[in-house]
Amino acid sequence: MSSSPARGLPFRPDPPSTGNSGGPAVHADLSPVIAATAHWLNRAYPPSGGALAAALCEVQARQAVTVAAWLRYPTAMDAALLGMAGPGGAARLDWVTGADAHDDRDGEEHAWRTWVDEVVASWAACLLTDPELARLAVTEVAAGGEHTTATPAAFRRLLTPDATDRRAAALLRHPDLLAPVAGLHRTQLLARLGSDEALIA
Numbered sequence: 001m002s003s004s005p006a007r008g009l010p011f012r013p014d015p016p017s018t019g020n021s022g023g024p025a026v027h028a029d030l031s032p033v034i035a036a037t038a039h040w041l042n043r044a045y046p047p048s049g050g051a052l053a054a055a056l057c058e059v060q061a062r063q064a065v066t067v068a069a070w071l072r073y074p075t076a077m078d079a080a081l082l083g084m085a086g087p088g089g090a091a092r093l094d095w096v097t098g099a100d101a102h103d104d105r106d107g108e109e110h111a112w113r114t115w116v117d118e119v120v121a122s123w124a125a126c127l128l129t130d131p132e133l134a135r136l137a138v139t140e141v142a143a144g145g146e147h148t149t150a151t152p153a154a155f156r157r158l159l160t161p162d163a164t165d166r167r168a169a170a171l172l173r174h175p176d177l178l179a180p181v182a183g184l185h186r187t188q189l190l191a192r193l194g195s196d197e198a199l200i201a
Helices: 004-008 028-044 051-072 076-085 091-096 107-113 118-129 131-143 152-159 163-168 175-193
Strands: none
Touching: 028 051, 028 076, 028 107, 028 118, 051 118, 051 131, 051 152, 051 163, 051 175, 091 118, 091 175, 118 131, 118 175, 131 152, 131 175
């Protein structure tokens, strides 16, 4: 995937490196998709509070989207095929959340939305609202794929958010609010993880 379209994103496309506040570095081919999809989630379910809450909410969205993207596109070939086909954009996500009535979006606003991946957003919503699925997902990406080694510690704010994290991401982690997005592709995620829920979904 060429990096030039990512320059149209109104935020830094490269995810943070491993640290206390962010997730691990991400395969470069997926970074614009991860950045745009996390940005969409933060726009759709904004933080509750000031600058600290915004930062904590962004980290949680980024970690969830990173795990979801690594599950969805586990190899370099998968990432390359995504680059050729494109991630699909945010149109359906905007529709299910009632955010599709913005006909006055400028070119830059429209451009970053084309980098949003609907399946990745849906899977990330599932992980943000279901701790057991989040645990299974991190275990899965740690066991395989061609991305940076994943560990539970690298995704601490996704897996074990503290009270401050939860307050900051009250909307982002609200099961009822995220249900329309999570429900779009939850069955696929359950099948991907081999969850027992997939047998009765």
